[in-house]
Amino acid sequence: MDLNAITSHLRPADRGGLPVHQPGDACLAGGTWLFSEPQPTLRRLIDLTSLGWAPLAATEDGLAIAATCKVATLDAFEPPAAWIGAELIGRCCRAFLASFKIWNMATVGGNLCMGLPAGPMISLAVALDGVCTIWTPDGGERRVPVVDFVRGPLQPDLVPGEVLRRIDLPRAALVRRAAFRRASLTPLGRSGVLLIGTSGAGGDLALTVTASTRRPVRLDFDAPPSADDLARAIDMRIEPALYYDDIHGRPDWRRHMTHLFAREIRDELAGAIR
Template sequence: MDLAVTSLRAARTRADLRLAPGERPLAGGTWLFSEPQPGVTGLVDLMSLGWEPVARTAAGLRVAATCTVEQLASHAPDPAWNAWPTVAACVDALLMSFKVQAQATVGGNVALALPAGAMTSLLAGLDAVAVVWTPDGGERREAVADLVVGPGRTTLAPGEVLRAFDVPTHALEARAAVRQIALTAVGRSSSLVVARRDADGTVTLTVTAATPRPVQHRFASPPTSAQVDGVLTGLEWYDDLHGAPDWRRAVTTLLAHEVLAEVAA
């Protein structure tokens, strides 16, 4: 779709990321160009910054915000990263055509903050921390599970730009399991549940798509069935055309028990 913008700037340096009123960051553009954007008068292209899509670090893995879904999916993992199949499972959950996967970015998916944002599911499930560039030239860090606060809502303040996501080694090396369900075979996710069991025995359950924002709970050891039900009781369940709240609660409970049993085995 053509947008009624009056400027398009290609960012080359951090200074180019100072956004004027009405300017928005442009990443893959798969959402920005998919519907009218009232109030958006200019776009600043992030892809021209040339950030390395995926890089190993001393603490794990850094995924650039501009890394495309396709680039992440094709990264060759370290053999010790037992949790890596979670990447393919979450990429598949996006149900994009190969053309969209080649354009859509990880950062764009998180910034969009749709409940069915499977890159948010992935990064939250792996305890990733978002690196956010602030307009004053500084930087702040926040867990992805906390950065997304509701449908289409994040903690990003005006002018803040997602730079990268740091995924810690302990999560990459953990045993992990994923389940996703949608109302139709190729439908948008209604529930996506990730369980992880770290080397220290901690078990983390992350629920997305079924709830308005990521919900995460940690257990010191594999939880009992009653503990799992206790955690899920009282959650706020999302209501949209991809699933009614009571159905989402029922299927998420089933999926949560499945993934937790898998990582406990």
């Protein structure tokens, strides 16, 4: 869609070229949402792709993902064999159920900043203990766990002038075993429920609930909980108003599937399913 109100398109070459924020600014990365509907309040686009960030960097500490990394680039990443939890990358990328056009333009950072419940990059980053690095207008930076960065639909933890720079996935999370569950009302529909569980050598369980809730919810257990303890923990952390309600699923269905998938994930990671 043409954005007829735009009067300026900036392409900074480095951080020093980022302009002082003014009303009507928007950062442009993939633009898959930005150009999908009218944006009458915008006047200036700040193109982050001109900054030339390397999309991915794998080190002994883990995986650094630039905010401008394309979904297709992330999906093509080949992790070290020891990073068994990295199987979640492909599964979450495919949870988009998007066309090749979206895959090759949509960015990881854009998906996080949109904060939509069905955003699979949110699911991936929260499940793998992702941490956002945010550039602040004063030239500094701050770090925020992804689970706290996404506050709800179109509610990222960003103030005017801040820029999401990258997402770091620590090696400690990438070497954990993982289990994945996803449900949609239609075979090729948007995620209505998406749960991910991870477990370490000590038998702990980390459960990430997304798509069914307005914001991501993370539950951590020192050991696999009983069915009753798991159900109580979910209901304590996810109050009824937190379940999302839209055309892709009613809250009661989302709650039911959240409990069902949580039990399945617990059983799988505890070794009850052979």
